Amino acid sequence: MRRVEVRRGSYVDSVALMQVSRRVADLDGVTAALVAMATDLNLELLATMGFEPVEAGPNEMLVAVHAESDEALDSARAEVDAALAQASRPAASGFGSAPPPVTVRAAAARSEATLALLSTPGDYAFADAVEAVQAGLHTMVFSDNVPLEQEVLLKDEADRAGVLVMGPDCGTAVVGGVGLGFANVVRPGPVGIVAASGTGAQHLMALLDGAGVGVSHCLGVGGRDLSAAVAGRSTLRALDLLSDDEGTEQIVVVSKPPDPAVADAVRTHAASLGTPVTFGLLAPGQPDLTALAQTVVEALGHTWAAPEHWTGAPVRRAGHLRGLFAGGTLCDEAMVIAAEALGRVASNIPLDPGWALGDDLASIGHTMIDFGDDRLTRGRPHPMIDGAVRADRVRVEADDPTTGVLLLDVELGLGAEADPAALLAPAIRHAVAAQVPVVVSVTGTRDDPQGLREQVAALHQAGAGVYLSNAAATRAALDLLEDP
Numbered sequence: 001m002r003r004v005e006v007r008r009g010s011y012v013d014s015v016a017l018m019q020v021s022r023r024v025a026d027l028d029g030v031t032a033a034l035v036a037m038a039t040d041l042n043l044e045l046l047a048t049m050g051f052e053p054v055e056a057g058p059n060e061m062l063v064a065v066h067a068e069s070d071e072a073l074d075s076a077r078a079e080v081d082a083a084l085a086q087a088s089r090p091a092a093s094g095f096g097s098a099p100p101p102v103t104v105r106a107a108a109a110r111s112e113a114t115l116a117l118l119s120t121p122g123d124y125a126f127a128d129a130v131e132a133v134q135a136g137l138h139t140m141v142f143s144d145n146v147p148l149e150q151e152v153l154l155k156d157e158a159d160r161a162g163v164l165v166m167g168p169d170c171g172t173a174v175v176g177g178v179g180l181g182f183a184n185v186v187r188p189g190p191v192g193i194v195a196a197s198g199t200g201a202q203h204l205m206a207l208l209d210g211a212g213v214g215v216s217h218c219l220g221v222g223g224r225d226l227s228a229a230v231a232g233r234s235t236l237r238a239l240d241l242l243s244d245d246e247g248t249e250q251i252v253v254v255s256k257p258p259d260p261a262v263a264d265a266v267r268t269h270a271a272s273l274g275t276p277v278t279f280g281l282l283a284p285g286q287p288d289l290t291a292l293a294q295t296v297v298e299a300l301g302h303t304w305a306a307p308e309h310w311t312g313a314p315v316r317r318a319g320h321l322r323g324l325f326a327g328g329t330l331c332d333e334a335m336v337i338a339a340e341a342l343g344r345v346a347s348n349i350p351l352d353p354g355w356a357l358g359d360d361l362a363s364i365g366h367t368m369i370d371f372g373d374d375r376l377t378r379g380r381p382h383p384m385i386d387g388a389v390r391a392d393r394v395r396v397e398a399d400d401p402t403t404g405v406l407l408l409d410v411e412l413g414l415g416a417e418a419d420p421a422a423l424l425a426p427a428i429r430h431a432v433a434a435q436v437p438v439v440v441s442v443t444g445t446r447d448d449p450q451g452l453r454e455q456v457a458a459l460h461q462a463g464a465g466v467y468l469s470n471a472a473a474t475r476a477a478l479d480l481l482e483d484p
Helices: 012-023 042-050 070-088 106-107 122-136 148-161 199-210 233-242 260-271 289-299 328-342 387-397 420-433 452-461 470-479
Strands: 002-009 030-037 061-067 114-117 138-141 173-174 178-181 186-194 215-220 250-256 277-281 319-327 367-370 402-413 440-442 463-469
Touching: 002 070, 012 070, 012 148, 030 042, 030 070, 042 061, 061 070, 106 114, 106 122, 114 122, 122 138, 138 328, 148 233, 173 199, 173 250, 178 463, 186 233, 199 215, 199 250, 199 289, 199 328, 199 402, 199 440, 215 233, 233 250, 250 260, 250 289, 260 277, 277 289, 289 470, 319 328, 319 387, 319 470, 328 367, 328 402, 328 470, 387 402, 387 420, 402 420, 402 470, 420 440, 420 452, 440 452, 440 470, 452 463, 463 470
Parallel strands: 114 138, 186 215, 186 250, 250 277, 319 367, 319 402, 402 440, 440 463
Antiparallel strands: 002 061, 030 061, 173 178, 173 215
16 A cells, blocks of 8 residues: 655755655555655655655655554554654744744854754755854754765855855764764764764774773864865865864864875875874875874873774675675775775776776675665665665675675764664574674764763674774784685
C-alpha cells in the first residue's frame, strides 16, 4: 500500500527530514518512506521509489509511505507527525507575539546572533547564504550540491562584508565549544582547526581529545576551498580569525588533497601570522592524520600514546582491498596509504583521474568508495545518518570471491546515526563467516552520545578488528592481504 501526502505551509531543514525518513522507514510493516521538500530532485526520487507523481513545489513537503497494511500506514503517519513536531520545535507564541521571520535577513535583524547555519537544499542555499552574509553574519552552509561558481561568488561577497563563509558542504564545525553539523563532543583547549574536510576534522579532533588535548574552534571551509577555482578564500580568512583568537595557541590546517599552488599560497600566508600553524594536507609523502595529531600534541608539550586498537581474527586472505567509507577525507587518507603499497586504487573520488570507477560503482581490483560523495547523496541521507546502503554493499563485497579484506569507517558524534554498530554488525558477521577479514576505524570521543566504548565493543564482537586511528586501520588491512 502506497500513500503520498503534500503538506503545504510546512518547512523543515533537509537534515532533519532525512532523519525523519529513516525513523519512519524503520517501523514494522513499513517498506519505504520519504519525507522531504518537493524539490525537482525529490520528485524524481519519489517516482523511482514507485509512487504516483504529484503536483507540488519546493516550498511544500512530501510525505510518502509504502507499507504492508492500513495499520502500518496509520502508524507511519503518526510517527511522521511526532517526528516533525520534534524537529520543528515551534517557538511559544501568544497574544501579541510577533510572527516568526520568514527570511534569513529578517531573522538576523531580530536577533543578536553572529553566525547563521543553513541546511536548505543546495539549489536554494545560495540565496539564503547571501542574505546571511549581507546581514553581517558568519555563515555555515551545511548544504551540498551548491554550484562551484556560486561558492566563489558567495565567498567574494563574504570578503567584502568581512565575515567567514564555512562551506558549502561544510559538514563539521565547532565554534566556542558548540558543535555544528556532524561534530564530535570534544573538550575545550588551545588548538584551532581550519578544515577543508568534514570527517578529516572530526578524526583529528577525536585523536586530539583522546590524547587529552582540546579544541578552541574548528572552522570548516568546505571541501572545495583549496581547489584552484576557490583558491582558499575561506581558509585565509579562517586563519586570520584564529590567529586573532586569544584562546588559540596552535592552528592546524587539514584538507583533502589540495591544489598545489593554492596550498603554497596558504602556507605563505600562514607564515606571516603570529600563531604557529601546522599543516595536514593529505597527499602522497605527507603525514597522515594520526601523525599530524602526534605532532600537534607533542608541540604543546603533551605525551603522545598511539590510539587504541582491538585486533580481529588473524586471518590473511588473497584478493583485493575493498574500502567502503562514509567519510570522504578518511577514504582519501586510506587511498593515499594503500596506493603506496598497492598502486592503483579505483574510486569514485580517485587520487588519479585514470583510476575512476564507472557510474555503477562496481569494484575494479583494489577499490575504495566514498558513499558520502555529493553524487550519491542527492535526495538521499548521508551514510553517517543512514548507513543501510553501505551495509548492503558490505554483503555484496563479502560474497565477491575477489575480495581479500574489507575496510570500513564509523563516525560517531552529534547528528550521526544513533547506533551505527547495530546496523553494520550483521553485515560484518556475514563477511567474517565468508572468511573475509573486516577492519573498522572508529572516529569518536568519550563524550559522544553513541558511546565510544559500546560501539567499539559491538563492532569487535561482530568479528572486526577495530582501530581509533584510520591510518592504523588501513595499514592493518594491508597486512591482512596475502599478496599486497
